[in-house]
Amino acid sequence: MDFINKKRMPVESKYHIFDEVTYKGEDLHVRGLLMTPRENVRRIVIYLRGGKGQVGKVRTSRLMQFADKHTLVFGPYYRGNNGSEGKDEFYGSDLNDVTEAIRILHQIYPDIAIHMIGFSRGGLQGLLTFQNLPVSSYIIWGGVSDINLMYEERIDLRGMLKRMVGHPKKDAEAYQQRNAISQITETSPPILIVHGGKDKQVGIHNAYYLAEQLDKIGATYRTYYQMSEGHVPKPFALKDTLEAIKQWMKDVEQDTLKEQYNNNK
Incomplete structure (x- = not known):
């Protein structure tokens, strides 16, 4: 299991090599952007983009936010986007484009910690896949934590949701298949919830709802809220957010998270 093709991207970087890679997502050829350290890989970050089509597409600058010189970062485009075959199903078969990429990277780097980051639409993309992956x-x-909340708050996206998923009442089964909360258990990997209090694209009630459900399940999680920030934090706040995310990954890798979690309960 490996990537089928790699195309070197014209990106100048002292510590990383950028390739657009092609791999199999079921019977389709799908693509993603791979940022590989020139030195030893000590951490892997999977960035799950938001949006659809050209809105929110994977960019080199976005991947570089999560890296140091030993961090590999990969961003799948999802099927139907940026040269990938197939059709984006919005939390349907496109979930396989996430799982297959992670399985490939895990096989190449079997002893390296993998962290998934789901932004905006990618939030639910990750919640629907992270439990069953290494x-x-x-x-x-x-991130979106519940597709029904998305339908309720984003009136401007209802037409798209009706086309791609259906109506919440008429196509209840399709919405239930996209219910990530029901798949999370007490033993699922730990979750960091990051959200801005003034987020108008994905309201912070998505974060509150997820935290409430994780409490009921007994899952391990931490929250990082910036109440004065929107969907994308302002530069000074963005720096704090990225530091919090990197500290979280370090705590998980050093196995201090559960001790901190139990002490704070």
Whole structure:
């Protein structure tokens, strides 16, 4: 199991090599952007993009936010986007484009910690996949935690949701298949919830709802709220957010998270 093809990207970087890679997602050829350290890989970050089509697409600058010189970062485009075959199903078969990429990277780097980061639309993309993968943790950042909440708050997206998923009442089964909370257990990998209090694209009630459900389940999680920030934090706040995410990954890797969690209960 490996990537089928690698195309070197014209990105100048002292510590990383950028490739657009192609791999199999079921019977389709799908693509993603791979940022590989020139030195030894000590951490892997999977960035799950938000948006659809060209809105929120994977960019080199976004991947570079999560890296140091020993961190590999990969961002799947999802099927139907940026040269990938197939059709984006919005939390349907496109979930396989996440799981297959992680399985490939885990086989190449079997002893390296893998952290998933789901931003905006990618939040639910990750929640629906992280439990059954060889990952150390999941970070949901400004992320959708429930597709029904998305339908309720984003009136401007209802037409798209009706086309791609259906109506919540008429197509209840399709919405239930996208219910991530029901799949999370007490033993699921730990979750960091990051959200801005003034987020208008994905309201902070998505974060509150997720935290409430994780409490009921007994899952391990931590929250990082910036109440004065929107969907994307302002530069000074963004620096704090990235530091919090990297500290979280370090705590998970050093196995101090559960001790901190139990002390704070």
